[in-house]
Amino acid sequence: MANMAQAVRMALHYAEENLGVTDVFGEDVGPPLGGVFTATQGLKTAWNSPLDERGIIGVAMGLAMAGQRPVAEIQFCDYIYNTIDLLKIAGNTCWCTNGDWNLPMVVKTPVGSGIRGSIYHSHSFDATATHIPGWKIVMPSTPLDAYGLMLSACQDDNPVLFLEPKALLRIKGDEPIPGEPADERALSKMIDAPLGDRSAWKPDWPALEPYFVPIGKARLVREGTTLSVVSYGRMLPLCVRAAAALAETGIRAEVIDLRSLWPYDWEAIRDSVEKTGKVLFVNEDTEVTNFGEHLLRRTVEELFYRLLAPPRLLAGKFVPGIGLADPLEAASVPQLSDITEAIRSLAAEQA
Amino acid sequence: MANMAQAVRMALHYAEENLGVTDVFGEDVGPPLGGVFTATQGLKTAWNSPLDERGIIGVAMGLAMAGQRPVAEIQFCDYIYNTIDLLKIAGNTCWCTNGDWNLPMVVKTPVGSGIRGSIYHSHSFDATATHIPGWKIVMPSTPLDAYGLMLSACQDDNPVLFLEPKALLRIKGDEPIPGEPADERALSKMIDAPLGDRSAWKPDWPALEPYFVPIGKARLVREGTTLSVVSYGRMLPLCVRAAAALAETGIRAEVIDLRSLWPYDWEAIRDSVEKTGKVLFVNEDTEVTNFGEHLLRRTVEELFYRLLAPPRLLAGKFVPGIGLADPLEAASVPQLSDITEAIRSLAAEQA
C-alpha cells in the first residue's frame, strides 16, 4: 500500500492530468528534491520557488486569478505565519467582490508533531486556519483519504487548505489507492525518485482512478456506544488504538475522523453524541482558542440536554513551543496514554 | 473626563516619564498627526515609522533586546496579520532561550467594529492573539482602565498586547484619570493638538499619578444573581446597558469586564458562575475558534455540574468581513438588541 506522501503525489499527478492543476510549487517542491517529504516528486508541473512564503501565497492567488489551478506548498506550516493576511484575502476575495472573483487554489502544508521537529517543525495550524473565513480545510489521517481529499481540493473552485499530518506521511495505508499496483515495491520503483542523480529520472505513473472524498464529510472509523471521540490528523490513529485497547475493558468508544475541518460534518458529530451522550474532542494544537473548543461549544449549544457528562477536549498544552527532547514533546502533545486515560475517565463519569 | 484616546496618551506620557518607555512608534504615530486616533499626540518619544508592519514589530523586538522599552503601534489590527510569525517569536523568545532573553515591549492596536470601518477597519484580534503563547493581552472598556492597563503593560517585562476598542476611543469615562483636571475642556486645551499647523505646539501635561490595573484581574461591573455575562472591550458597555434595561423586568444579570484576556481572571468567572449557574460570553470576533469558546470550554470542564443551563456564546458571524452598509455590520456583529435577547433567553432557560 502507498504511504501518505505517495498518495498525495499520485493525487497531484491525477489532478495535473485530469483536473486542470497547472502548478505545484513552493520551496524545494520541484526537481531535484520533489519536496522535503517527497510528496511532489516527478510531477510534471512541479517547480521550485524563491524562499518567500508571501510570494508563494501571493503568486498562487495571481495564478488562480488568471485561470490557472495552482497547488502551493508552504514547506512547514511553522513558516506560514507571515502570510495570514494573504490567506485572509484569499478567503475573502469572493465575498468582498460579491462573487466577481473566485480563487481555485490549494495550499498544502505539513503540520503537527511526532518527528522530533522541535519548536519550528511541530506546529499545528488547525486553530489559526479555522478562524479564517472563506477557506475549506481538510486534514487526512490515511493515504486513501489524502488521495480523495486532494482530488476534491484540486477540483474545488475555492481556496482549500490541505493539512498534512507530517508524522503520518511515511505511514502506509490499509486500503489501496485506486489504480496503485498491488506490490508496494513495484509502486516505489515506479514513482519514488532514485537516490543520487535524478536528472534523467522520470516516474512511471500507475493508471490512477478518480476517488473523491467529499469536503465536509466525516468518516465513522469505529462504532461504539459508550462515548464519542472526534479527532483528525495525527491524533486519529492514536484515538483508534486507544479505543481498540479499551474495548477489552468494556468501553466501546465510537471514533469519528472529521477529515474536513471546514466545513465540517456536524451531522456526524451530532448523531454520535445523541447516541452516546459523551464526547471527547482530540487534537494536538495548543488548547487555548482551539478548534476543538468550537466543536465543544457547538455541542453544548445544541446538545446540552442530551449530554451525560461534560464534553471534553484533549489538546496540546498552551506553551510557546514543542521542545526537542522527548520528555518535552510528550508533555506538550497528547500521547496514546493521555488519550486512553481521557477516554477511560470520561467513560467512568456519571452525571 | 478624559476619553480613552486621551487616557492612553496620558498613560504613555506617564510611562515615558516614570516607567522607562523609550519609544512610541508606528505609522503616523509621531508628529504632526500623533496617531490616527490622536492617542499619541505630543509624546516626547513618539516617532513615525516606515509603512511596514513587519519592520515595526521587528524593531520593537530589537529595541527591547537592547534595553529600550518600546510601545509599537499597528495602525489598525486589520494590518497586523502579516506579522503573526514575529508576534509568535516575541512570545516564545523567553521560553526558547530558557529565560536568557525577555522582551519588555508593548504592541497597541485598535480593534473591532462600530465606526463604519468596512472590511479592513473592523477586525477583531482577540481570537488570533489568545492563541499565541507568551504574550499578555489586555483590552480596556473605559478610559480609566485604559490608563491603568497601559501603565501595567509598560511596566511589564514581557510582550504585552494592548487592544484598543476603536469605537470607544472617543468616549468619555465616568471616573477621572488620577491627575487629570476636573474641567474636560481644560484637559483638551492642555493635551489635544490644535488643528492646523502644529509645528510649534507642545502639550502641557497634567500632574498625572500612577494607577496600575493589574494584568489578569477582571472587574465586576454589575452585580446580579440571574446569570453571568462575561465580556470585554466594545461589547462590555452594551452588555451593561442590556443588563440595566433588563433589570426592570426582574432579570438581574451580573456583568464582568474581563479586561485581561491573557492571563485572565478565572476566579472571577468561576465565582460568578457558581453563584448564577448561567453564563453568557460576549465578544465581537468571529465565532469559529473564538476566545469565548475557550472560556466556555473551561466553564464546562470545571463547572458543568453547577450549570443550570448551557453556557452561551454571542459573537460575530463567521463571514469574511464586516460590510460597510449599516445593515451588514448590524447583521455581523452583536448589537445591543442581540445581547438583550441573548440575556433574556438564557434567563428564561430552565434545565
Next chain:
Amino acid sequence: MSERGPSRPRPQLVRAEGEGLGIDRELLVRMHELMVKARVLEERLIQMYKAGHGYFWIGGPGEEAFNVPLGLLMKRGQGPAYDYLHGHYRQSATLLALGEEPVGALRQMKNTATDPYSAGRNFAGHFTKRAWNIAPITSPIEVQYAIAPGTAMAQKRFGGDGITIVTGGDAGTAEGDFASCLVWSSRPGQELPILIIVTNNHWGISTAAATQQGAKSLADRGKAFGMRTASVDGNDVVGSYLALKEAFGYVRSERKPFLMEAMVSRLYGHSSASGANPVPGEVDCIATFEEQLEKGGILNRAAMVQVRERWTKEIGEAARRVRDEPMPAPESIWNNIYKERS
C-alpha cells in the same frame, strides 16, 4: 481604443494639430475629457461624503495625468491574452479610461445593494471587474505586489502580448511585498511581463517620504534585479503617456519586467480621514494640461469648461439616482462566501 465607452459629442477642436505636444490631437482631447471626468467623479464622491451620503472617501484626484494614459494603453478584456491590473485605491481615472461607467463608484460610496464592486460591503475606490481583468482593490497596502506576479506568470506561459500592471503608493514600498514583486518578476530565464508602478506623492498619510525613504529614487530599486526602470513626472500627461507607451511596448514584446515611478499629487490629501480638502501647493495636472491645451491651440477655455460642466451634470444626476437605491439586506452577508459550481 475609440470603441471604449459610450460615444459622446466631441468637444470642438480649435485647430487641426496640437503643436509641440508630441502626440495626436484627438488623443489629447480624449485624455483631457477623461481626466476631467475622473476629477469630477472624485469631487462628487467627496461631496457625497461631506453630505453624509457615504462614510469614507479615498481616491485619486491628482493622479489623472498618469492614470488616464495607463488605462488607455491597457488591452481590455478577460483572461491572460489581455492586461491585468492590480491597482490601489487611487485608480478611478484608470477605470474610467478603460470605459467604466462612473455610477458604480457612486454606488460603492453610498454602499447600496447595487454597488457593482462589493454590493455595499467595501469602501469607495475599491474597484473590481473580472470581465476586464481588474483585480479586486483591497485596503491592505502593498499586497497586490505579492499577487501580481501570479497573473504575469500565467501570461508568460500563455504567450501572446497580455501583460500585468501593478500599482501602489510610495510609502507602501517599505513593505516587503514590494521587494517580493521584484524578486519574483526577475527570476533568471523566467522574467515576467509585468509593469511595476509606484505612484509617488511623497506622503504616506501624514508621514513625509523624505523622512522614511533612503532610496533616492524608488525606481532604482529595480536596478539590482537587472530590471529596466524609469522615473516620470506623473503630472505631465503627455510625458506620462509617452513613457508608459514605451514601457508597455517593452513589457509586451520582451516579456520582461519594467519598474516605473511616477511623481504625482495628492490634491485632496490622504482621504476623508484627513479632511478631504484641497491641499495648497500641490500641482494640479488638469490645470497644467489645460494651459498646454489652450496654448497649443487644441482646446479653448470655453470648450474645456463645457467638458467639465457636462460631466458635473451627468455625474450629479447619477448621484441623485443612487441616493434612493436600497441598502443591502442583512441576510446578504451570507452570499458569495464561496463560489459553488453551477
Next chain:
Amino acid sequence: MSERGPSRPRPQLVRAEGEGLGIDRELLVRMHELMVKARVLEERLIQMYKAGHGYFWIGGPGEEAFNVPLGLLMKRGQGPAYDYLHGHYRQSATLLALGEEPVGALRQMKNTATDPYSAGRNFAGHFTKRAWNIAPITSPIEVQYAIAPGTAMAQKRFGGDGITIVTGGDAGTAEGDFASCLVWSSRPGQELPILIIVTNNHWGISTAAATQQGAKSLADRGKAFGMRTASVDGNDVVGSYLALKEAFGYVRSERKPFLMEAMVSRLYGHSSASGANPVPGEVDCIATFEEQLEKGGILNRAAMVQVRERWTKEIGEAARRVRDEPMPAPESIWNNIYKERS
C-alpha cells in the same frame, strides 16, 4: 582580543613572519586554530547525529573563513556599548571565535537539560547568549533582518561605537524582511550602525540560487538605498578579515549601514535532512588556508595536524561527558514562559 577564551599551548611557529598574507602571523595562527576548532565541533555534531545522539543537525562547516574573523572583530559584551549579533544557524565559528565553549553546542545537539541555549528545547546551532549580545538564533529564515535594526537603533541613540551585525543565507534574501532591513537601516538622517551580511552558498536546501535570484550581486540591493556595499570571497580568511575590518571600521565610526555579501561553501550540504555528507566540489576554506599557511611558512603540516588532533580529542571527550547528562524534566515545559520581576 587575546584575552578571550581559555589560554592554551600555542602551536609552534615555523617562521617569525607570514609572508604575503597581509596580516599579522599571530592572528593567522589564531584564526587557523579557531577555524579548525569550529570544523571539528561541527564534524562531531554530525557524528553525534549519525550515532543517534541527536535528532537533527544543521551548522556552518564551510563558513569558518568568514565567521571566525567576524567573531574576532566583534566587541564582546552586554548592552548597546557592545556589538549585537543576529545570526543564523551556521554561526558556530563566530561563537567560538568570541570565546564560547564548544560543550554547549554538544549539549544542545543531545537536547539535555544542561543545554545552555534552550534547555533541550531547540535544534543544534540555535545559539543565544545575552551576556554577549548574541540574539537568539531562530529557525524561521530572515526574521532576524527585521529585528536587527532595533538593536542598531538603540546603539545609534546610545552613542559609543557598538554596532549591530545581522547574517543570513542567500536564498532567504527573497523574503521581504531582507528589504525591510535595508529600508529601516537607511532612513534619511537616521541611518543605523548595522553591518548587514549575506553568506551566499548559492543554495537554499535543494534550490540553486541561479534559478531564483535575478540580482547579479546580492550586495547590489543596498545601492538603491545609498548604502556602502561589498562582495567578498568568504572562503578566503585573510580577504574576509580585511574586508570585515574595513566594514566594521566604517559602521563603527560613521554610524551608517554596510551591506556585505560573502561567498561561502556548504561543505556538508544543507543539514542532516539532506544527509550531512561531504559535498564534492565545494572549496574547503581550511584546506586552502592550510596550504597558504604552509607555503607562507607560518605553520607546518605537523603543527596543523596537531591542532586538529587536540580539538578532536578535547571535543570528543566533551561529547562523551554530555552523553550521560539528563534530559529535561517534563514539567520543565512550564518554565520561563514569562520573565517575572525579581
